Amino acid sequence: MRDHLVDHDELFQQEELEIGRRMKTDFDALLYSTTLKEAAEFFITTKLNEVSVVDHDRHYLGELSTAMVMEAVIQGTPLEETVELYYDSTVEPIGFHEILSDISPLKKASVPVVNHENILIGMLTQSDVLEGFSQTYQKLKQLENTVEWFHISYDNIYEGIVVVDENGYVKMINKAYCSYLGIDREWAIGQHIINVIEGTRLHIVLQTGIPEHNQVQFLKGQEVVAHRIPIWKNNKIIGGIGILVFRGVSELYRIFDKIQDLLNKNDLKHLHIVQPKSKDERITFNHIIGESKSIIHSKYLARRAAKSPATILITGESGVGKEIFTKAIHSMSSYQEGPFISVNCSSIPEHLLESELFGYEEGAFTGSRRKGKPGKFLLAHKGTIFLDEIGDMPLEMQAKILRVLQEREVEPVGGTKPISVDFRLIAATNRPLQEMVKQNKFREDLYYRLNVIPIYIPPLRERKEDIPLLIGHYMKTICQKHRIPIKDISKETVSAMMNYEWKGNIRELVNALERLIALVDGPVIHYNDFKSYILEWNLSLPQMETQESLSDIDKMRELSPLENIKQAEMKKEKELYLRVIREENGNKTKAAQRLGICRATLYNKLQEFKNKDI
Numbered sequence: 001m002r003d004h005l006v007d008h009d010e011l012f013q014q015e016e017l018e019i020g021r022r023m024k025t026d027f028d029a030l031l032y033s034t035t036l037k038e039a040a041e042f043f044i045t046t047k048l049n050e051v052s053v054v055d056h057d058r059h060y061l062g063e064l065s066t067a068m069v070m071e072a073v074i075q076g077t078p079l080e081e082t083v084e085l086y087y088d089s090t091v092e093p094i095g096f097h098e099i100l101s102d103i104s105p106l107k108k109a110s111v112p113v114v115n116h117e118n119i120l121i122g123m124l125t126q127s128d129v130l131e132g133f134s135q136t137y138q139k140l141k142q143l144e145n146t147v148e149w150f151h152i153s154y155d156n157i158y159e160g161i162v163v164v165d166e167n168g169y170v171k172m173i174n175k176a177y178c179s180y181l182g183i184d185r186e187w188a189i190g191q192h193i194i195n196v197i198e199g200t201r202l203h204i205v206l207q208t209g210i211p212e213h214n215q216v217q218f219l220k221g222q223e224v225v226a227h228r229i230p231i232w233k234n235n236k237i238i239g240g241i242g243i244l245v246f247r248g249v250s251e252l253y254r255i256f257d258k259i260q261d262l263l264n265k266n267d268l269k270h271l272h273i274v275q276p277k278s279k280d281e282r283i284t285f286n287h288i289i290g291e292s293k294s295i296i297h298s299k300y301l302a303r304r305a306a307k308s309p310a311t312i313l314i315t316g317e318s319g320v321g322k323e324i325f326t327k328a329i330h331s332m333s334s335y336q337e338g339p340f341i342s343v344n345c346s347s348i349p350e351h352l353l354e355s356e357l358f359g360y361e362e363g364a365f366t367g368s369r370r371k372g373k374p375g376k377f378l379l380a381h382k383g384t385i386f387l388d389e390i391g392d393m394p395l396e397m398q399a400k401i402l403r404v405l406q407e408r409e410v411e412p413v414g415g416t417k418p419i420s421v422d423f424r425l426i427a428a429t430n431r432p433l434q435e436m437v438k439q440n441k442f443r444e445d446l447y448y449r450l451n452v453i454p455i456y457i458p459p460l461r462e463r464k465e466d467i468p469l470l471i472g473h474y475m476k477t478i479c480q481k482h483r484i485p486i487k488d489i490s491k492e493t494v495s496a497m498m499n500y501e502w503k504g505n506i507r508e509l510v511n512a513l514e515r516l517i518a519l520v521d522g523p524v525i526h527y528n529d530f531k532s533y534i535l536e537w538n539l540s541l542p543q544m545e546t547q548e549s550l551s552d553i554d555k556m557r558e559l560s561p562l563e564n565i566k567q568a569e570m571k572k573e574k575e576l577y578l579r580v581i582r583e584e585n586g587n588k589t590k591a592a593q594r595l596g597i598c599r600a601t602l603y604n605k606l607q608e609f610k611n612k613d614i
């Protein structure tokens with residue numbers, strides 16, 4: 001279902017009738033310094049009767065006709081004389097922004113058209129005017145037809161539809177809604193929605209700007225399903241639509257009761273419910289919120305890609321949803337019954353990456369008490385392996401990955417024979433891989449192996465219309481997670497959030513909502529909360545980082561080259577840890593999960609950085 005109305009501007013626009021759109025731009029004009037002889041020759045060869053006269057900068061001066069040239073000749077004017085004294089300077093040109101209906105009918109066969117600086121830019125003829133009107137007439141007819149069809153459908157469908165303006169006053173309401181409510185349409189139009197529909201929330205949706213879908217509402221003694229959709233235009237709410245579905249609720253309840261019964265009897269076999277293998281809820285395309293054209297396109301590509309076993313490369317900035325897309329692809333693919341193994345290539349220190357990916361045999365490391373361990377590729381057998389941040393993978397490791405992709409075999413560290421594996425690989429990165437290939441920072445052969453099906457996920461700033469939907473979804477899920485009543489958010493805040501540049505994309509938006517929900521006491525999040533907890537809060541962060549890195553450079557100067565390298569590695573690691581902790585709003589458990597280490601290791605690491613003054 002769409003969350004925005006098509007407005008009539010798309011079907012018919014006043015600009016259609018603008019002179020600038022209708023005029024000819026291919027025409028002749030004469031310079032005022034043209035001689036009478038040249039003008040006469042011009043009229044003979046072009047067979048025109050009149051021509052515009054301009055100066056050297058194409059400023060419009062007037063009109064010269066054949067009659068004017070003849071008159072000059074008859075008066076005995078020498079033919080070498082210029083036309084300067086003979087053209088008619090009283091002719092008024094028309095502006096290119098004027099509208100056809102305002103200047104019609106034309107008094108002459110053709111009229112000069114000028115821009116704001118009086119520069120001659122076109123010529124409007126009577127046939128241009130006729131063509132303009134006839135095309136506009138066709139469009140109006142089309143529009144009339146559309147409106148007629150719209151009215152027929154709108155009054156004949158079973159669902160109730162009501163449209164309100166930005167203040168909640170009813171602009172339209174269909175027959176089905178009126179007869180269900182037992183009201184007169186003439187009375188309802190112009191009334192505030194709360195006087196017309198008991199228990200409505202359409203006026204609240206106008207306040208929040210967040211659509212509400214599939215809400216069960218009790219109306220006239222019956223349960224109905226309601227959709228409430230705000231109409232946004234240029235970042236402002238200009239109205240809202242309410243849709244009521246009368247059928248289906250009792251049907252849904254019957255199915256729901258049946259499911260409950262069966263669940264109680266622990267008899268899942270009858271339902272063919274596939275139990276998710278992992279503890280996590282299985283992510284599907286329904287979890288990917290967004291109705292913007294670009295996200296719908298990315299979802300379309302991903303759905304198609306899911307059906308083939310080919311390698312997929314997902315690109316997009318940090319936090320746009322590369323991982324959630326990968327999980328949805330896995331759930332829809334033929335590997336869905338197998339495991340989903342995720343590896344963040346940038347969070348595993350370089351020296352551990354090989355054993356993490358390929359595993360190691362017992363005794364592979366001298367003096368090690370470690371037993372053998374299967375690598376991620378082996379764990380992903382018959383499932384999906386997700387290599388996140390592949391752009392951060394060292395070159396040496398890239399060669400090894402390429403070999404696995406070609407041979408479909410892995411060789412654990414310290415092992416003697418390769419093991420066959422069957423997996424689907426999805427890689428993701430926020431780095432410009434193609435550029436990196438040119439700079440020899442990423443292997444070209446691996447790039448082509450990965451880029452079999454490329455899917456790009458656009459940043460949030462290019463799909464601002466998804467922001468209210470994401471806010472609505474996450475306000476609900478975060479409040480439910482914390483077991484608190486669902487908070488509201490003011491329209492100004494939603495609007496400010498639509499205008500805010502979410503550099504960390506959806507992850508940053510979700511974290512901001514978590515922070516706001518946690519810190520705001522009242523039931524509504526207002527603009528001032530957004531200002532103090534998000535805008536002002538974030539301003540202080542980059543400064544701290546700059547100071548830190550300056551003092552680090554000073555420290556590094558005193559160290560030996562080897563110590564310098566070690567320090568730099570640790571600093572990189574520390575930066576990564578701090579970034580993830582910051583992105584997770586200080587929640588170290590979540591940060592550790594994302595880093596692929598346990599919480600205790602994260603604490604130890606942080607302590608180590610502190611001890612070593614990193």
Ligand SMILES: Nc1ncnc2c1ncn2[C@@H]1O[C@H](COP(=O)(O)OP(=O)(O)OP(=O)(O)O)[C@@H](O)[C@H]1O
Binds near residue numbers: 321
């Ligand atoms: N379209 C979406 N609808 C709902 N939630 C989303 C959507 N896109 C992303 N998210 C959520 O935003 C957060 C970040 O998404 P995700 O981890 O998939 O991004 P990413 O592009 O993989 O980031 P990174 O490059 O930093 O690893 C997650 O909590 C995810 O569930």
